[in-house]
Amino acid sequence: MPKKPKVAVWKFASCDGCQLSLLDCEDELLAVAGAIEIANFPEASRAVIKGPYDISLVEGSVTTPHDAERIQEVRRVSKFLITIGACATAGGIQALRNFKDVKEFISIVYAKPEYISTLEKSTPIAEHVRVDFELRGCPVNKYQLVEVINAFLNGRKPNTPTYSVCVECKRRGTPCVMVAHGTPCLGPVTQAGCGAICPAYHRGCYGCFGPKETPNTSSLSAWWRRLGVKEQDLVRAFRGFNAYAEPFRKESEAYEQKQ
Amino acid sequence: MSRNSKTIRVDYLARVEGEGALYVKVRENKVADVKLKIFEPPRFFEAFLRGRSFTEAPDITARICGICPIAYQMSSCHAMEDVCGVKVDGQLRALRRLIYCGEWIESHVLHVAMLHAPDFLGYESAIHMAKDHSDLVKKALKLKKIGNDLVTFLGGREIHPINVRVGGFYKVPTKRELQGLVEDLKWARDASYDLALWTGTLEFPDFEQDYEFVALRHPDEYPFNEGRLVSTKGLDIAIREYEEYFVEEHVEHSNALHSVLRRRDLPPQSPSLKGRGSTPPSLGEGLGERSGNYFVGPLARYNINFDKLPRSVQKAAKDAGLGPVCKNPFQSIIVRSVETLYACEEALRIISEYEMPERPSVEVHPRAGVGCGCTEAPRGILYHRYRIDDQGTILDAKIVPPTSQNQKTIESDLWHFVPKNINLSKDQLTWKCEQAIRNYDPCISCATHFLKIEIERE
Known part of the structure; x- marks a missing residue:
């Protein structure tokens, strides 16, 4: 053996x-x-x-x-x-x-x-x-x-996706909480893997899987601003469990400077 | 070194959550020193909570501990609702108890079967144990999974659930959805009864001390989220009086902040914490004789609230060999199993009486002030206090987890336990000491944010 x-x-x-x-x-x-x-x-x-x-x-x-x-x-x-x-x-x-x-x-x-x-x-x-x-x-x-x-x-590459949480929402059949309810969601810039749990429970993603590959954080922030999210709350949102991951860090710093 | 001297050193305590070490010095067959060292790195939760929104506390503080995140979510929610003058009741309150049942089941069974039982049977781990006790381990894993399934169903996932919020939940289940859990929970009820009987057959060292047990006590129920803080030596206070009676004491030999309970027969020494908005008393320097160690967790809950257990659970305790009072910390393994049974029964009761509430949460508007919450984590009372401003920004936070409250009692147990077992070989005595620590199911990850760390370097 x-x-x-x-x-x-x-x-x-x-x-x-x-x-x-x-x-x-x-x-x-x-x-x-x-x-x-x-x-x-x-x-x-x-x-x-x-x-x-x-x-x-x-x-x-x-x-x-x-x-x-x-x-x-x-x-x-x-x-x-x-x-x-x-x-x-x-x-x-x-x-x-x-x-x-x-x-x-x-x-x-x-x-x-x-x-x-x-x-x-x-x-x-x-x-x-x-x-x-x-x-x-x-x-x-x-x-x-x-x-x-x-x-x-087994000497192979792990099969773990690098796309966004949005893909998991679509696959799960969860209506977009941002589009349907105006709930701010980090899903578009966050890597999949959790199974898109938060939107399925009627809340926005809070980014616990960190940034997806090439995330467009500034565009998402602009959408959040349009939903009425304050700059200080944007800083908090990106400054969560993956605060020091580069794309999230840069985005929170950008809004911190604007304050 | 003389024959009567030995040093027990466990550099990395296994089967506890987090990083701790044990040092016991025996000289002339007497214990000369006991140190339960914590070298888990500090993470500064109370510091970075400052400036965060009050609504973020449940998600952030959950990350203090992956084993009991619900406890952190519950204590923080209650504290925030206390500040804002909101009461969550009815079915939302019942759902909070229900998710807590799930956490008690998964955490207790993890400890009973996978962390503690191997000590009694002489195995290094549950995986080693599974080779000879396959049925027991498999059944325990299934039971643990049912606890996790309950947390996952209500919370979204078993570790760091996402569905708990200040004011209630983001989404509540329908009556029909909850019914889906009933069959498993009925199996779990029977399995936890069997587990309790099995733990009752284990061999227990004859060991007890004159402990002061502290737990929540509620007039109508076995406690999860609410009640008064009651002890077996006469303490009976509201949660918001916690800091008048419990002090974090700086103990020289371990450089650790230990939580101690003030003696009530002496007049208070520090300024008391009456009214809201005042600051807590400074660290209990020089309290010395004026304070004592105390004991929180399943044993404390059981001794204080035995009369609140349903008859069937009381009977199960009796069948497993327990009376209404249990002071032997080694028997905490039976009590955890009995509490697991209670959690299954309580979950079934809540589900049978459930009606879907109209809204998943109560609206909570921030208002400036101080609030506190204390709930029964699997390992014992978990106290949170927050001060927030009228925008809901956290200005100040204090968190006292169960393990930092039990730490002094654990050391005290070892001072008394080692002399009784002094004739064992060093290896056997070391293992026995580890077992005595595991009686408390210590969670060092929790305790660490609040303990002095001693890092030795040579």
Whole structure:
């Protein structure tokens, strides 16, 4: 019997939700666990098998000097390094510090700022090491996660679309919330993958899968303005869970300057 | 090092949510030091909530924890509705309880079967356990999935649901749609009864302390979203009085902010937080003897609200070997299973009485002020307080999650638990200590935004 591929899960600054997606694959978990060797997954197991690993799944962003060193080590022991979720891929919600003075942030939350060791910015993994694949989402879609693991184990490219949420709405038969109800929606500039959940629940997309390929953010902003959205609310909209992803960051900065 | 000395060091606690470590020092067969260290990096939620809209709090604070996002959404919604003077009741209130049932089921079963049970049976993980206990693990996975399905149905997805908003929901289900969940929930009810019986057969160390349990208590129901904060040692206060009684204390040995409960037999030392708009008392420096640790979560809820459980659930608890009071934290695994059963029954009750409300949410207009909310997350009370202006912009936020409230009690347990097990081998004792920590189902991802971090570098 050939040796099973070794998979490791690593956590950086995050909420644990993306790695939880693995445990939320209730129907697939035992089958997946049968096909791979879960070599390092502290959230689920106290057993640790030494590297190197065939696949490393990395959750979370880099926010401390220690983590900036640790990600180098993770890269060194990993054949393929896959980032899972908005934190690892774009810096996450904690990247909101990148727009402010982090020292001020520390003093708001902590009484003794000198004890806190943190970096100025929350940055995606790819700013530190080479990344083989980035899976989007806050949280990731668990079916996409299984697809990505499957693809890497079988030496093929993952089948995850880079088009917008709008395509998923059309496929799902959801009437456009922006056209039909005048509800501001980030769907036109946001990458598909969630299954267009928000519009199906009568609310606008809030961009948790990050920018789609070549998004026209300024055109969408103009449409939002026509719907009566204030500039400060546009800044907030682009400054969400993927605030530091370049197209969203630039758009929020453009409107911040206009204010 | 003498034969009677040992150091237990768990550099990365497994099967908890987040990154923590344990350090226990034993000298001359006595515990010399216990440190539950948190090295999860800080994420500064309370800081970046400033300047955001009050309507964004449920979606943003959900990201504190991927395991209990509903709890964050509920506490933040209630706090915002408190500021704005809005009450959400009727079927919308019932739907909030219903989605919370889903979260309790998925979170409790995750912990019972996948994180905690392996300790009792001596496996490294549920996946290792599945090789010998395939039926148990498969059944638990199905049960967990039904909890997740309920959250997904009402919330859009199981992690960071999108359908919860200040004032209610974006979309509410029809009566017929909800009926679709009934068959699964009936199966889940039976399965959680079986799970409770099974957990009752596990072997428990003889261990209890004189805890002060704290939970919400509501006159009519087992608590989720509302009630008074009640303890087993006489505390009985409104949620908005929380900060008069609970203080975050700076503990020197761990550099961590621990939440402590003031002693009520002594006059208050810090200025109290009466009325709205005042600032909370400063960190409880020097409270020392004036305050104590306390215990939140399933055990606390159970001990305080046993009489509010339906007869059938009380009977199930009895069948699993529990009385109306349970003080052994290792038996929290039974209590979680009993609460899972309750969540299934409550979900079925809510569905049977459901009528689709006319509107999915109550309109909420911002007004300047301070408001707070406290709800029962799977791991215990989760307190939020916000100050907003008349445009709805958040000026100030405070969030106290269950794990930071239990942290001091966890350490206290270890101080008492280690001496009783001092003759075990180092490996066995280490594992037992881990198990004692997992009794609390600690969620370090939650706790971290509020804890001092000690990062050691050599």
